[in-house]
Amino acid sequence: MKLKLPSSPKKIMCLAVLTATCFFSASIAPSSTLAQNLPTLGDTERQDLSPLMERKLGEQIMQSVRRDPDYMDDAPLSEYLNRLGNRMLETRPDARGEAMYDFEFFAVRDPVLNAFAFPGGFIGFHSGLILTAQSESELASVMGHEIGHVAQRHIARMIGSQKVDSLIPIAAMILAALAARSSPDAAMALAVGGQGVAIQRQLNFSREAEREADRVGFQILRDAGFDTAGMVSFFGRLQVATRNYNDTAPAYLRSHPLTSERMADIQARMIDQRYKQYVDSFEFSLARARVRVLQTDTPQGYMDAATFFDTQLKTDQEDSKLAARYGFAFLAYKQKDYAKAQELLDKVVKQVETSPRQKIALKTTSMFASLDIDIKLATKQYDTAVKLAEQAMQQLPLSRGIVYQYVDALVAANRHEDAARFLRDQVQLYRQDPKLQNQLGKVYELQGKQALQHIALAEAYALNSALPAALQQLDIARRAPDAQYYDQAVIDAKEREWKEKHKDEMKDEKNRK
Structure with a gap:
């Protein structure tokens, strides 16, 4: 099943209405801290979809997602997203709820600006959203918002308000969301069949769910040390896009309705916050460079990526320049020009080593080591790949991607x-x-x-x-x-x-x- 959105704006809008609430995750019961200003879930809701059932439902959905060719199974990118997400959760561990779920943050190859959450703590980002975020705080604000949906158990609460055939409309909406990318007609049939007369009630609930997710996400963003203005700036740009484009508004707004009340509420919370400058991590720039290459496999797409990196090299920002050089190395690797990829990678590593702030990334992210190992494997330098992987595992003991590469290198070396x-x-x-x-x-x-x-x-x-x-x-x-x-x-x-x-x-x- 190819992840592609319907071409017709009307079909997109209609589908978005039917599938909006499928992206409101609910895996965990809210703790007293997160729920201090929110309604308490009664036992009836909890019986309808227990935390265990939510996780099971989320895992079943993820089976389909991981099999999709546009699922970004890229270890360095996944590690970055999960490091960022877990950093936010560390400041508010109560967001994991009584079941203490391990959240999973992942990306899908899709230029449309969107993000979503599935039951059980699975949170996905379209490549288009990652590239659109102009700062790490903006990306973190979306992440915090989606964590808020999970923490508030919005699917369980939605089911509690329906009481009848609770799992059927949820399954239909999820299937419709996935089917929409390959067959708009099939998606419409699935969504209509599963929803029926409950649509309006779910939409009404979804607006309240959005306000709750904003509230929780804002708290997590603040407590994790990010610039809370990132949430305002990101949603502000989306709101402008809505006014300018109407039916072709960003998909994120179609699945996450942005009302004037929500914007006013976020801005009101900003008034009481002391400004705190947050400097984007170098890894954020590297991750975006990697996504820019990964989101395409066409000659034109690679040319567009090269043009973008050329523009980045002309900026005054050191992170952007180094990330562009890394992007060129990764692009050469994807184009199977391994000699050029190695040359470019060696150059950018030397430049990073002489940069006081950026050189920390050599010991904290697998972006450089992973690419170096991939190049060595592609050029059949298997023994060297084994040694590089061993060194990388010493520096990055938590990197699962390096572990997989180490095994690949051992196998390749017989x-x-x-x-x-x-x-x-x-x-x-x-x-x-x-x-x-x-x-x-x-x-x-x-x-x-x-x-x-x-x-x-x-x-x-x-x-x-x-x-x-x-x-x-x-x-x-x-x-x-x-x-x-x-x-x-x-x-x-x-x-x-x-x-x-x-x-x-x-x-x-x-x-x-």
Whole structure:
């Protein structure tokens, strides 16, 4: 399913009306701090969609999102977004709620300006929004707003007001939002079928949800040390766009209605705030350069990116210049001009090393190391790639992307046993990471270890909430000629656990119908 929006403005507007509330996440019960000025959720609402059910619903949606070709599966970018989001959550841990969910922040390749939140703490950003944000505080203001939707459990509250077939309209809206990008007609049918006469009630609720998300987002933005004027400036520019373009207003405004009352409320909160200057991180500039290249794979798109970087080089801002040079290196890599990419990357790294403020990024972000390793792998310098990845893991022990690259480098260097040993340790440390299990399965395949290969793949499917596929992999593992007694015991235990879990899921599904 290709992520593309409908071409007709009327279809976009109509679809936006039907799908607006699907982007109002609700994974956690609000704490007393966040909810001090908000209505308290009653037990009825909490029964309609529990935090556990919200997370499960969000994970099911994310399965479709991650399979989409326009999902930006780019580790350095994901790490930046998640670092920024977790920094905001650290100042207000109560936003995670009683379930203490691990939020996931991600990006999708789409030039349309939009952001959204799914149940369970999954928050996505269109590449167009990341590039439109003129400061890190602006990007953080959108992030805070979406966290506010999650913290206030807006889907659970919406369901509490409906009481009837609660999950059906939500599923329809989510499917419509995804279908809209490939088939406007199909999206309309899904949305209309799921919504019916409840549309107006949901729209009315969505306006209140927006005000609540503004309130919580503003608090998080302030407490995290960002410039709260970022929220005002971002929404202000969107409001101007609404007046100028009417039916072709930015998608963010169509799914997040911006009323005069909301703007007035945000501005009123600004009056009581002492101005606090916030200096954008260098990583923000690097992330935007990376997004500018990642959002396209066409010759014209690459030419547009090069033109933009040329313009950036003429500015007086050091961050912009260095980010443009990094962008050129990354662009050369994507165009498979590896010699040029290496030359440009080496030059920009030397320049960053001599910059007092920017050189910190060499030890705090994987942007440079990841690109260097990618170039080494592309040019078959496998041993060098292994050494670079080992050094990067020492400097950036929390970078999952570097871990994946290290495994790729070991495999490329035919060090399969080293890769398997490393991955076995990693899956013990990070038990909820399906990508590690997938890599382990591939390494076992290269070693000819069929039973272990399919057990690892089963774990990966289970972590992605695809239990039928996981059980199928266990069945293949059981019949593998090299399955040992211990392997059979593991297979039996996991099969019992997953069959029981799948049975419970099917029962829940039947009860909802």
